[in-house]
Structures are given as C-alpha cells and as structure tokens.
Amino acid sequence: MIELAGVSKTFASRSGAVRALDDVSLTVERGQIYGVIGRSGAGKSTLIRTVNMLEAPDSGTITVDGVDMTSLGEEELRVARQRIGMVFQHFNLLNSRTVRGNVEFALEVYGVAKAERARRSAEILELVGLTEKADARIAELSGGQKQRVGIARALAGNPSVLLSDEATSALDPDTTEEILGLLRSLRDELGLTILLITHEMDVVKSLCDAAALMRDGRVVEHGLLTDLVMRPESELSDGLFPLGELPEGRDTTVIEITFVGLASQEPVITRLARTHELDVSLLGAAIETLGGKQTGRTRLELPGSPAAITAAVEDLRAQGLSVRVVREAS
Amino acid sequence: MIDETDPEFWPTLWANVGEATLETLYQVSVTMLLTALIGLAVGVLLVVTDRGGMLEAPFGSRAFGRGLNWVLQVVVNLGRSIPFIILMIALIPFTRWIVGTAFSVTAAIVPLAIAAIPFFARIVEIALREVPAGLMEAGSSIGATKWQLVSKVLIPEAGPALVLGLTTTAVSVVNFSAIVGVIGGGGLGDLAIRYGHQRYSTPYIIVVVVVLVVIVTLIQAAGNRMAMRMRGGGPARTR
Numbered sequence: 001m002i003e004l005a006g007v008s009k010t011f012a013s014r015s016g017a018v019r020a021l022d023d024v025s026l027t028v029e030r031g032q033i034y035g036v037i038g039r040s041g042a043g044k045s046t047l048i049r050t051v052n053m054l055e056a057p058d059s060g061t062i063t064v065d066g067v068d069m070t071s072l073g074e075e076e077l078r079v080a081r082q083r084i085g086m087v088f089q090h091f092n093l094l095n096s097r098t099v100r101g102n103v104e105f106a107l108e109v110y111g112v113a114k115a116e117r118a119r120r121s122a123e124i125l126e127l128v129g130l131t132e133k134a135d136a137r138i139a140e141l142s143g144g145q146k147q148r149v150g151i152a153r154a155l156a157g158n159p160s161v162l163l164s165d166e167a168t169s170a171l172d173p174d175t176t177e178e179i180l181g182l183l184r185s186l187r188d189e190l191g192l193t194i195l196l197i198t199h200e201m202d203v204v205k206s207l208c209d210a211a212a213l214m215r216d217g218r219v220v221e222h223g224l225l226t227d228l229v230m231r232p233e234s235e236l237s238d239g240l241f242p243l244g245e246l247p248e249g250r251d252t253t254v255i256e257i258t259f260v261g262l263a264s265q266e267p268v269i270t271r272l273a274r275t276h277e278l279d280v281s282l283l284g285a286a287i288e289t290l291g292g293k294q295t296g297r298t299r300l301e302l303p304g305s306p307a308a309i310t311a312a313v314e315d316l317r318a319q320g321l322s323v324r325v326v327r328e329a330s
Numbered sequence: 331m332i333d334e335t336d337p338e339f340w341p342t343l344w345a346n347v348g349e350a351t352l353e354t355l356y357q358v359s360v361t362m363l364l365t366a367l368i369g370l371a372v373g374v375l376l377v378v379t380d381r382g383g384m385l386e387a388p389f390g391s392r393a394f395g396r397g398l399n400w401v402l403q404v405v406v407n408l409g410r411s412i413p414f415i416i417l418m419i420a421l422i423p424f425t426r427w428i429v430g431t432a433f434s435v436t437a438a439i440v441p442l443a444i445a446a447i448p449f450f451a452r453i454v455e456i457a458l459r460e461v462p463a464g465l466m467e468a469g470s471s472i473g474a475t476k477w478q479l480v481s482k483v484l485i486p487e488a489g490p491a492l493v494l495g496l497t498t499t500a501v502s503v504v505n506f507s508a509i510v511g512v513i514g515g516g517g518l519g520d521l522a523i524r525y526g527h528q529r530y531s532t533p534y535i536i537v538v539v540v541v542l543v544v545i546v547t548l549i550q551a552a553g554n555r556m557a558m559r560m561r562g563g564g565p566a567r568t569r
Contacts, residue, residue, distance in 0.1 A: 052471055081473035092468035096486040096560065105482060109474045157472070 001193040002028040002051060002161060007060030009046055020046040021057065022217040028210070033187055033194040035204040037236070038214035044197035047214065048163050051195060052084045053077055065160050082110055085154025089166035091146040093138045099149050100125065100134040106156035120156065128152045128182060144175035151182065155190075162186070164196035168203060180207045201239040209291045211236055225290040229258050229297070232324030241297040243284040246327055250301075253309050253329045254283065258297045258322040260290075268316065269300070276312040278304045299326065332531045339533075346521055347537050353435045354517035354545070357507045360439050362500050365446040369499070370492070372447065373454020374480055376402050384466070384476050402451075409448030414506050417445055418513060438507070438515030446503050453495030457488040490557040497553025501546050508542065518542055 009021040020043045028034040038044050049055035050062055053069050062069040067080055093102050103121040112120060125131050128148040138146065147167060154162055164183065168176040184207060186192050198204065204211045204225070212222035213236050221228070221236060229237045237258070246254055257268060272280050285298040302309050306329070316323045333339065378385040379399040386395045412420070418441040422432040425440040461484055469483045485492070511519030518538045526535035 054467060054470055078473040078475065081471060084471075086468070086471040088464060088468060090462075090464055092462070092464040094465065094483065094487060096489055106472045108482065109469075109472050109478055153468075153472070163471075 001030040001032070001065060002026070002034075002195055003061075003063040004047075004050070005061045005063075007047075007050055007057045007062060009050065009055060009057045011046075019217050021050070024060070024214075024217070024219050026212055026219060026222065028193055028195050030193055031187065031191055032209045033183070033196070033207055035208035035211040036195070036197045036214055036219075037199065037201065037204050037211060037239075038197075039199060042214040043217040044199075044214055045165065046217075048165050048195060048197045051161075051163055052081050052086060082157035083159050084161045084163060085151075085157065085159035086163040086165065087147065087150040087154050087167045089169050091143075091150045091170075093146060093149055093153070095138050097138070098134070099130055099136050099138070099141070099152075102138070102149050103152045103156055106153050110157055121152075124152045124155050127155065127186075142175070143171050144178055147171065147175075147179050148182065151179075151186070155186070160191075160193060162192050162194045164194060166198055167196065169198065169200065176203070177206070183207060201242075204236075205240055205288060205290065226260050226293050226295065229290060229295055230260065230322040232256075232258075232322055240288060240290060241286050243286060243297065243299050247283065247301075251329050252327075253302045253304075253306075253325065254299060254327040255302060255313060256297055256299045256324045256326055257316060258295070258324075260293050260295050268298070268321070272300070272302070272312055272316075275315065276304075276308055278302050278308060278312060303329075332525065332529050334531065334533060343533060343537065346525070346534075347518075347541060350516070350518045350521040350538070351541055351545075354504070354507050354519075357435060357439055357442060357510070357515070357517055358500065358503050358545075360436075361442040361446055361503050361507070362496070364439070364443040365450050365499060365503070366496055368443075369447045369450030370454055370485070372402060372406065372451035373458060374484070375399075376406070376451065376455040377458045377484075378476075378480070384479060406448040406451050409444065410452065414441070414445050415509055415512065417441055418510060422513075433514040435516035438510035438513070438517070442503055442506055442510065445506055446499055449502060450495060450499040453499065454488075454492060457491035457495055458484055460491060461487045490560045493553055493557045493560065497550055497557075500549045500553070504542065504546055504549070 004024055004026040007021050007024045008019070011018045011020055024047060036044050036047060046055050050057045051064060051069070053062070057070065064080070064084060069077070069080060072080055094105055097105060100121050103124055104117045107117040107120055122131070122134070125134050128151050130145065130148050130152065133141065133145060138149065141149065150167070168179050171179060180203065183194060187194055196203070196207070208225060210222070210224045211228065213220045221234060225240065228234045229240055231237060241258070243256070269280050269282070272278050281301045283299040283301050285296065287294060287296045289295070302312065313323050313325065376399065377383055379388065379395045379402070380386065386392060388395050388398065421441045421444060425437050426432040428440055429437040431437050465483050465487055466479055469479045474482065507517050508519030508522070511517060511521070511523045514520065518541060522535055522538040525531045526538065
C-alpha cells in the first residue's frame, strides 16, 4: 500500500549537510498499522512527510496505492494527497473556524458542494464522536477533542491511507489511549492503512502491527511485532518487553524466552527443571498483546554447568521458542 | 477674524463642520477601501515571495521571486520613510495626472492611499508571519491550492490581527486626512486651518478636535470589537 524504496533526503544547515533520510526502504501492507519509532532527529518526521511529498526526497521512489508520488506534477499531487489523510502532533486546526468548519475546509478544497459538505461533515464528526461539538470553536476543546477534529479533517477525502505525525505526543496518557483506540477502530471499520511516527514505545506496543526503528536517518530494523519479539537480538523487542536491569553481582547465566501465544509457556520451566535438572529461578516475566496476539517473555536464571545450559537452550530452541542468552556465567 | 457673537455663527459652524466631516469620512472610507485591498495583496506577496514562501519561485523562477520580493520591500520602505506632508507635495503631479486636479477632496485620496498602503502592507506582513507554519502544512497535506492556502488559511487565521492592523491604519489615515487640508484637500483639517488658524476662531478648532476624537474612538472601538468576535469572544459562527 505504501512503499518507500531507497529514499534519501539531505538538508543543508549552518553546520553542514544533514542526511535526514539515508537509503530508507519500507513497505506498509494494506490495512496495516505501521509504526516508525526513533528519537527526535532520527528522521521520522522527514520520512512521514515524504509519503505525501510535503518533503520531496532527493532520490528513491515512494509508491502509495500504486501511484508513484515522486513522478506527479503539482496538480496530480494535489489530487493524490486527497487520498492520504494526515494528522499532526499540534493538531494544526484553523482557529478561525468551528469544529464543523475545519472538516468543511477539507471538503471545500475537494470542491464538494455546500449541501453535500454539511452532510459529509456531520457524518465524519459522528464517526469520530464529535457530533455534539460540531459548532464549538477550536479554542473551547480539550486536546483529545482537538485531535479528533484533526482526524475528522484527515478523513474528509475518504482516504485509503492515514499518516500520523506524533498524533498523541501532546496528549496525556488517558487521552492517548482514547485516540489510539479511535485510530484502531478506523482501521477496522474503514480499512485504512495507517503509517505513524512516534517516540513512544507504548504507542507501537498498543496499536501497531509492524514497526521500524530509525536512527540517524536509517531504518535499523523493521518487521511485524510478532516477528520482532522472536528475534533475540532485536532492539525493538527490548523496548516492547522492558524487563528491567539484570541483577548485579551474581555469576549466573540468564536467558530470556519469548513466545507468541500463551499455551507454549506452561511446560517450559518444569521441563527445564525435570529434563535438564536445572534449578531455574524466575527473574521476570511480562505478557503483552502485540499486533493482536498475546505475547510473553520470561527471564530465567540458570545456575548449572555450561554444558547443561547449552543443552537446555538448544532444547528450548528446538521447541520453536525464541531464546536469548542475556548473560553468560564466566 | 470671525464675529462669534453673530447669531449666524453657530449655525454656520455646524453646517461647515457637518460638510467637512462628511468629506473626511468620504476620504477616509475610499482610502481605506483601496488600502485594505491593495495593502492586503502587497502584504501577502511580501510573505509568499519570501525565501521558503509558497511563491518563492513564481513561474518556476527563483530569481523572479527574489526580485519581486526585493522590489516590494523597497517600495514599502520608501512609502513608509517619507514624511506624509512631503509625500503629498511630491505626488502633486501624479495626482493631477490621475484625478485631473491635485487640490480637491477626491484628489487628496491619492496621497492618502499611497501613504497608507505601505503602512498597512507591513502590518499585514507581520500578521501573516504569525500564522503557524503547521497550518499551511496541514492545508498542503489536504491538497489545497496556493490560492486556497492564502484565502482559506493564511488570511482568515490572521483575521483578528489584520482587523486590528486595519484599525490602526484607519486612525493614521484620519490623521493624514487632516494634513491634506494644507493643500486644499477639504475635510476637517481644511476647516480647522481656514477658520481656526487663519481666522483665529477657537470654537472651530475645538469642535474639529472633538469630532476627530469621536471618529477615531469609534473606529478603534469597532475594530476592537470585530477582532474580539473573530477571536471567539462573541457567538460562534458556523463558518
């Protein structure tokens, strides 16, 4: 649905050229919610702006719904943008208009006739739960309500794609949850494909099917969350399962076992104890719903001979579990 | 010297003041109409042709954009730096060419507008620069044309600041319109000079001053009220 191939972008700045995007390739499937996470300055913001060509890349291609965005002329680009909604961290609403007026602004741009504008805006405001606030001024709204208006405006063109630029970063945790829920239901009901950027792992965790980690303009790793967590060395997976620091001052082997679907968990610990005669102690465990699937990770401490531990780890891997040796006894 | 005890003095004064007030209001209104339209256009051009503006390269030429912006900046600075009384006299041939005469109530509109347009254009420029770039970006993301960005985002969002700027300009124009009395431009200034100054009639001066204060106060109050309504102090509008 969205495909970036070899996209690069360099900005000139006082301190020299800044490579905001360095050969970025990314594929978002239809109906997917895809999160790009990274620190500020990692290039996320530039990345999402290349998708609707608010930022034209220096090289590479960007395909949205089969259309090569980089090949479009000004007029064609305007038409293509109507099918790509965008919401912003600071909402970017027109204070000179009411809630309804902000949605109608988009409809006016699309050349929708007046009567139809009223009908469509009412319909969209109902979809985002703002019917009662239709005639309110923007200044009268809470942050969450403002973002709902932003989403409503983005939906005005019946988009197939929604771009979310840190849409919840200016909101408190409860409101964030509310907006993420709205985005999820819009994907489910309208079949939207959503590409979002964020610096909050919680957003990725609770909303996304797939994610990419960006650093210094590059995509460091990417994939479905359920695949990422099974990759033992994945940095994203560490963020998804924060089990905390390892206990200090003990010379023991520590492993982490990750599994998708909870059924596979049960026999693991007893099996280690019984088959391999290891005195397993549980250091930590977490269960998260990632990409709609229950996923768990346990951190175990395994005292015992290196040979026994190696055999145990191989046995676990043979069962299809993702095992990462976090610390090895010396 | 006018005989202030003459029974005809006050009726004549009121008639004169009435006529002069209408002349001033006519001058100021026409001037403000021209200023609002042209000043707004120049102010918008100043912003959009600036570096990074949406029209920094009109017709695909960056050099043209730079040039246009430079010319506008120079013209606006020139218009703002020349004292009105000098500008007015310097423009006499131009005014004569446009209106046919340089000394009439209507002719005075030419220097007034030429002084007020750069003044307002600068205020427009400042007001438009205060509109957050994110709003323009949001408009672009929807697929708005440049014209739609200007007419539906930039100008309405700067609305209250533009109205207050227009109010300030109108007050200045009322001021300037008194100066055109020097060259027979009619209006309250003319009246004050002819009767108050040249014929030493204090009542004329006082009445003219009071009328001018009332006009300025009304303009300012109307501007404040309108800006307040636009900011959301008044009842919500649907559009």
